[in-house]
Amino acid sequence: MPRPAGSAAGRLARKLWRIATANITIEAGIVLFLLVVAVAVFAPLIATHDPLDQDLFERLGTPSTEHWLGTDSFGRDIFSRIVFGARISLVIGLSAVLTAMVVGSFLGVLSGYLGGWVDQLVGQATNILLAFPSLILGLMVVAFLGPSMINLIAAIALATVPQFVRVARAPTVALRDRDYIQACRALGFSPLRTMLRHVLPNIWPEILVMATLWLATAIRVEASLAFIGLGVKPPTPTWGGMIREGFENILTSLWLAIFPSLAILVVVFALNLIGDGLRDALDPRLRKDE
Amino acid sequence: MSFRTTVFATACLAAAFTQAQPATAAEKVLRVGMATGDIGKIDPHLAAGTQDKVVVGWLFNGLVRVKPGEATPKFIEPDLAESWTSSPDGLSWTFHLRHGVQCHQGYGEFTAEDVVYSLQRAADPNRSAYSSDYKAIKAITAIDKYTVQIDYSEHVPSVLGFLINFQGGNMVCKAAAEKMGADFTKHPIGTGPFQFKEYAPQQELVLEANPAYYEGRPKIDRIEYRFIPATAARDLAFEKGEIDIDYGQTDKTWYSRITKLPHTKVVAVEPTELYTVHINESHPPLDNLKVRQAIAYAVPRDALVKYRGEEVTRAAKSVVPVGYLGETDATPLFPYDPAKAKALLKEAGYPNGIKLKVVQTSLGTMRDTMEVLQGQLRKVGIDLDLQIVEHATFHAQIRKDMSDLVLYAAARYPIADTYLSQFYDSAATVGTPGAVANFSHCNVADAEIRAARTETDPQKQLALWATAQKKIIENVCSVPVYELFNVWAISDRVKLGYELHGALSQGIPIIPATTIE
Numbered sequence: 168m169p170r171p172a173g174s175a176a177g178r179l180a181r182k183l184w185r186i187a188t189a190n191i192t193i194e195a196g197i198v199l200f201l202l203v204v205a206v207a208v209f210a211p212l213i214a215t216h217d218p219l220d221q222d223l224f225e226r227l228g229t230p231s232t233e234h235w236l237g238t239d240s241f242g243r244d245i246f247s248r249i250v251f252g253a254r255i256s257l258v259i260g261l262s263a264v265l266t267a268m269v270v271g272s273f274l275g276v277l278s279g280y281l282g283g284w285v286d287q288l289v290g291q292a293t294n295i296l297l298a299f300p301s302l303i304l305g306l307m308v309v310a311f312l313g314p315s316m317i318n319l320i321a322a323i324a325l326a327t328v329p330q331f332v333r334v335a336r337a338p339t340v341a342l343r344d345r346d347y348i349q350a351c352r353a354l355g356f357s358p359l360r361t362m363l364r365h366v367l368p369n370i371w372p373e374i375l376v377m378a379t380l381w382l383a384t385a386i387r388v389e390a391s392l393a394f395i396g397l398g399v400k401p402p403t404p405t406w407g408g409m410i411r412e413g414f415e416n417i418l419t420s421l422w423l424a425i426f427p428s429l430a431i432l433v434v435v436f437a438l439n440l441i442g443d444g445l446r447d448a449l450d451p452r453l454r455k456d457e
Numbered sequence: 458m459s460f461r462t463t464v465f466a467t468a469c470l471a472a473a474f475t476q477a478q479p480a481t482a483a484e485k486v487l488r489v490g491m492a493t494g495d496i497g498k499i500d501p502h503l504a505a506g507t508q509d510k511v512v513v514g515w516l517f518n519g520l521v522r523v524k525p526g527e528a529t530p531k532f533i534e535p536d537l538a539e540s541w542t543s544s545p546d547g548l549s550w551t552f553h554l555r556h557g558v559q560c561h562q563g564y565g566e567f568t569a570e571d572v573v574y575s576l577q578r579a580a581d582p583n584r585s586a587y588s589s590d591y592k593a594i595k596a597i598t599a600i601d602k603y604t605v606q607i608d609y610s611e612h613v614p615s616v617l618g619f620l621i622n623f624q625g626g627n628m629v630c631k632a633a634a635e636k637m638g639a640d641f642t643k644h645p646i647g648t649g650p651f652q653f654k655e656y657a658p659q660q661e662l663v664l665e666a667n668p669a670y671y672e673g674r675p676k677i678d679r680i681e682y683r684f685i686p687a688t689a690a691r692d693l694a695f696e697k698g699e700i701d702i703d704y705g706q707t708d709k710t711w712y713s714r715i716t717k718l719p720h721t722k723v724v725a726v727e728p729t730e731l732y733t734v735h736i737n738e739s740h741p742p743l744d745n746l747k748v749r750q751a752i753a754y755a756v757p758r759d760a761l762v763k764y765r766g767e768e769v770t771r772a773a774k775s776v777v778p779v780g781y782l783g784e785t786d787a788t789p790l791f792p793y794d795p796a797k798a799k800a801l802l803k804e805a806g807y808p809n810g811i812k813l814k815v816v817q818t819s820l821g822t823m824r825d826t827m828e829v830l831q832g833q834l835r836k837v838g839i840d841l842d843l844q845i846v847e848h849a850t851f852h853a854q855i856r857k858d859m860s861d862l863v864l865y866a867a868a869r870y871p872i873a874d875t876y877l878s879q880f881y882d883s884a885a886t887v888g889t890p891g892a893v894a895n896f897s898h899c900n901v902a903d904a905e906i907r908a909a910r911t912e913t914d915p916q917k918q919l920a921l922w923a924t925a926q927k928k929i930i931e932n933v934c935s936v937p938v939y940e941l942f943n944v945w946a947i948s949d950r951v952k953l954g955y956e957l958h959g960a961l962s963q964g965i966p967i968i969p970a971t972t973i974e
Contacts, residue, residue, distance in 0.1 A: 221832035223757070223764040227710060240710075241829060242764075314845070396819050400843055401828055402835075415821075417689050419710055 186372075189448035196440025203434050207253040214247035219402045227420045236426045239412055245423070248404035249430050255405045256434065259316065260386040263323035268378050270324070271331025276362050276370070278332070279339025289336075293329040301326035305388050309397045316399050319392065323385045334377045338370040372449040376442055383438035390431050406431050485973050487951065488681045489965075490691040490700035492821070495659045495684055498642040501627030502578055502585040506848075507943065507963050512682060514962025515664060516561075517629070517647035519622035520552050520572065520605075525966040528727040528959030529871055530782065533617050537567065537628055537648065538605075543616070547609075547913065550616055554603040559669040560630035561652035569599035571631045576607070578634070579625030587625035589878065589885070589893055590870075612911040614874040614918070615782075622649075623870060623961045650675045650969055659684060676972040688821075692946075695721075701951050701973060702965055705944035707822055709766025712944060720949040725769055727959030728868040729940035731778040732826055735863040735880070735896035736935060743813075743861060747805035749933035752862075753791035754798035755837040761829060762939050769944050773937030776881065776929045783873025783909070783922035788930045790937060798837040810838025816860035817843045818851035822941065827864050830938070855896055856887045863896040866941070868963065873922040877906045881929050899934030902926075950974045 187193060206213055215235065222242035230237045236245040278289035296304065301323075308322035339362075342348055351361045392398055393407025394414075401408070406427040413423030493508035501513045522536035523529070538552040558567040578584050580591035595610040613619070620626045633646030644653055650672070651664040664680040685691040688706045695703035696718060705711055705723065716723050734752070742748045762772045771779065774786040802810060817827045824845065831841040841862070846854065855863045869875035878893075879885055883900035885893035902925035909921035929935070943963045947953075954970030 219832065219835065221829065223760050223829070226764065240825070241832060243832075396845065400845065402831060415688060416710060418692060419714055 186445065186448055190444050192440050193444030193448065196437045196442075196444060199433065199437035200441060203253055203437065204257065206250055207257045210250045210254055214244075214250045216244035216247040218243060218247040218251040218404050220244075227416060227423070229420075230422065237420070237422050239409070239423055240416055243402075243404075245409070245426055248409060249406070249427055252404040252406045252409060252427065252430065253434075255316075255399055255403060256386050256389060256431075259319050259323065259389045259399075260382050262320045263385045263389075264327060264378055264382045266320065266324040267327035267381070268331050268374060271328040272335040272367070272370075272374050274328070275332040275335025276339045276366055279336040280343055280358065280362050280366060282340075282343075286336075289332060293332045296325070296329040297333075299326070301384060302388050302391050305392055306395070306397065309392055314392075314397045314400065319389060319397075319399065322392075323388050326388065327381050327385060330377060330381055331374065334373050335370060338373060339366055342366055342369060372445075376445045376449060379438050379445060380442040383435045383442070386431065386434055386438075484678045485676060486679045486681060487677045487702070487967065487971075487973055488683060488700040489702040490683050490685045490694055490704060492686060492688065492691065492704045492706075493684050494686045496643075496656070496662055496682075499645050499662075500642040501629065501645070501647070502587060502625055503642060504624075505586055508684075510962050511964030512662065512664070513627060513645075514622070514649075514960065514964050515651045515680065515967055516645055516649045516653070517622055517627035518558075518649055519626040519628060520554075520620040521617050522622045523961060525968050526953075526955040526957045526960065528961050529780070530615065530618055533621060536622060537572075538620075547612060547616075549609070550607045551600070552605045552607070552620075554605065555671060556603060558648050558671045559667075560633060560648055561646045561667055562633075564630045564633045564646055567628070567630060567648050568602045569605045571628060572605045573597045573599050574631035574634070575628045576625075578629065585625055589891070590619045590625050590875070612913050614872050614910055615870070618870050618872060621870075621961070650967065651677075651680055654679070670969060673969045675967065675969040677967060680967065695946055695948075698948075701948045703946040705946055707765065707769045707941040707944055709768060712766055712768050715946045718946070722947045722949065723944060724947060724957055724965075725942035725944050726957070726963065726965075727780075727942065728871060728961060728963070729771065729778060729942050730866040730868045731773055731876075731940045732823075732864065732866045732938045733773070733776070733880070734830065734936040734938060735865060736933060737858070737861050737863065737897060738934070739858065739898045740861050742805065742807065742811055745805050746933065747801045748807070748811065750791065751798040751801040751805070751837065752834065752839060753933050753936045754794045754801065755834050755839060756791075756830065756936050756938060757793040757833055758790070758938060759793070761826075761833075764829065765939065765941070769942050771940050773939055775926050776935060776937050777873045777876045777922075777926060778868070778871070778940055781869075781871045781873050781876065783919055785919075785923045785926060787923055788927040790930060791933070795837050798839075802838060807838075810840060812840040812842060813861040814859075815841050815843050815862045815864075816851055816854045817845050817864065818848045819845050820848045820851075823864060823866055826866075826938065830864070856892065858888050860896070865894065865896065867894075868961075870961070873926075874906070874910055877902070877922065877925055877929075878910065881925070881934060882906045897934040899929060899932065901932045901934070902928040 187197060225238050225242040226240055228234055228238040234244050239245055274289050278286040304326040305322040308325055309318055312318040348365060351365055390407030393405045394411045398405045398408045409427035410424050416423055491508050497506045497509045498504050499509050499512050501517050504510050504513045518536045520536060520538040521533050524532040524534050537555055537558060539555050541550060541552045543550045560567055576597045580588050580594055582588040593609045593611050593613045594607060596608040598606045600606055630646045634641050637644055643656060650667055650670045652667045654663040654665040656662045661684060662682040666675040666678050668674050685694060691703055694700045736743050736749050736752060738744050758772050762770045775784055777784040817824060834841060880894050881899045881902055883903050884891045885895040886898050887896055905921045905925035909918050912918040912921060945965055950973050952972050954968055960966050
């Protein structure tokens with residue numbers, strides 16, 4: 168039965184808080200991730216230099232008090248570039264995963280609930296997309312559309328959509344024949360209303376876990392694409408692009424590739440902590456095993 | 458397979474290996490590491506990339522040649538032609554060929570027919586990237602098996618210069634080129650000291666000594682030309698002794714690191730490649746002279762040379778590379794003056810700066826250079842939107858007039874005419890039927906460039922070239938940035954057998970006397 172909106176939002180918030188504080192793994196992951204988000208948001212305040220400003224006489228400088236993490240081959244401050252690079256990684260990663268989550272969950276619930284030819288169509292399309300590893304799929308799309316921020320988001324979203332379709336479809340199929348859903352049908356609720364108000368609220372924990380795990384993958388794919396030269400256009404700093412530039416000077420200036428790699432490591436680690444923690448918190452079977 | 462058969466087969470194999478071993482050990486193999494993922498076209502009339510030209514230099518001869526180890530016209534000496542004469546008016550030239558020169562892989566003796574075929578091919582825009590150099594040829598006639606006559610419709614700046622073992626002057630063997638057709642780009646047949654053996658895509662190209670070479674069989678038995686695109690990987694291979702010659706990075710970091718290695722000689726080879734930013738005048742706001750001047754004032758030429766390293770770079774002095782016959786610095790290039798650049802943009806009506814779309818290759822040094830320029834131009838309010846594309850796409854797109862600025866790096870036959878005709882004569886404008894490489898749509902010096910081409914008085918010719926350079930610089934058709942040497946690291950085990958100052962092929966010439974210990 169539908170309830171007043173305010174109370175539903177309150178309930179959701181309380182539930183989220185309960186999940187977020189369910190175990191130390193999630194808490195540690197969230198703190199680490201929020202730290203990275205804060206760095207991205209306050210990048211202009213944190214960065215010590217303009218990330219695009221070249222100093223031709225300060226190239227490949229070792230870490231110093233002036234340049235905390237050294238300078239790259241164009242004499243740009245690496246610390247400031249990593250700080251600003253967080254924005255690109257997060258914006259592309261979050262936008263791509265959000266898009267994939269919305270589109271994928273919608274398609275998954277739709278195909279699970281309606282069944283028949285819709286299910287067939289979505290299922291086949293998903294299988295085709297799943298046949299490609301996400302990096303290869305992203306690579307094909309970017310190579311076809313050309314590298315730009317929007318195209319990167321589209322490419323990574325497309326590569327991630329089938330994961331959400333799958334994770335949304337399976338529980339929907341299980342729910343479809345439950346008594347309360349049957350009751351909704353009997354009461355004459357529209358399929359859309361049933362899906363949004365009665366199916367979705369019951370499957371979102373799975374989707375959330377999937378989202379945190381795939382956010383880590385999305386950030387890695389973005390970095391990989393940038394590494395092979397299909398990232399956001401220069402001179403915009405991106406972590407993957409910085410590793411690529413660093414790789415060219417790896418024999419003389421090791422830190423060029425190491426620092427941006429560490430940045431990716433931290434974010435991916437934080438997101439994996441959240442994902443693992445969420446899975447433990449939301450999976451009753453695992454909870455029982457402990 | 459029964460046990461006995463297996464034992465027998467193994468024994469045979471073992472025997473075969475023991476037999477083969479001594480021959481392999483005595484073989485002199487030269488391994489060269491090249492900064493490329495693969496070979497492009499090793500047809501001499503089409504080869505444009507350094508990775509291709511280096512190989513062409515080992516496979517082909519010209520009628521005449523620049524002495525191995527040199528890169529300027531004053532070292533021209535006989536090659537496939539032993540001697541030559543010219544008519545009093547200088548329009549008819551007769552070449553007497555060396556007897557008994559053999560084409561690779563049994564394609565027969567190299568004769569006057571091959572010369573006629575080669576030059577006609579080099580002059581044909583459908584089969585040659587250098588056809589514009591041979592436009593003035595009226596007729597090529599084989600007088601007899603060993604005599605060729607070339608008639609010109611007008612005077613050309615350097616008859617011998619375009620018949621050397623460089624670009625269109627390389628001689629191909631007619632029978633092979635006709636038989637192979639398009640495959641010739643991957644399986645070339647010439648008369649040079651080395652011949653094609655095998656090609657493994659994205660791995661290596663193997664050449665073997667030409668046993669019938671007219672100067673004698675080379676001491677090196679085999680050249681393994683390995684494709685290793687990453688500098689770090691190539692350098693490691695060199696340090697570990699897996700390659701003997703390493704194509705370097707024109708950069709002071711690379712230079713200072715490699716020169717410290719033991720048993721290594723680092724060479725910076727002429728000719729340099731001049732890096733020029735061509736400004737497309739057909740795209741507003743670049744039709745405005747003040748905007749073009751602003752770009753010229755915003756390029757810190759001297760700082761860029763220091764950035765790249767003075768050991769491997771020199772500043773551009775004119776729109777023609779330093780040292781080319783006819784090059785002059787009489788008209789100085791625009792100095793670095795960012796304040797003036799900003800003021801000019803404001804005067805032109807762009808107080809908030811301008812944004813330009815630039816198609817840019819992903820290829821190492823060219824991309825680096827453009828990114829540095831992007832950072833420098835940004836300081837005066839010129840924002841470059843770089844569309845980074847793969848190198849072949851870059852070449853296609855800049856010829857479709859898709860870029861506001863075109864950064865082009867090129868070495869040509871060292872006389873002013875080649876550079877001026879290909880980059881600044883309006884007849885060579887991209888998008889026109891005679892298109893070569895005039896990316897700027899420059900047309901201010903057509904009269905001088907064309908008059909100089911047929912001028913017979915050397916003094917008048919120099920004066921015309923000087924005026925052409927003055928007009929092009931003042932009109933800011935382009936901004937010449939710097940010139941980069943080709944740098945190579947060579948192991949001490951390699952004995953070149955000649956003094957190396959330069960090589961038009963941009964590679965390391967391997968002559969019959971070259972050996973490896």
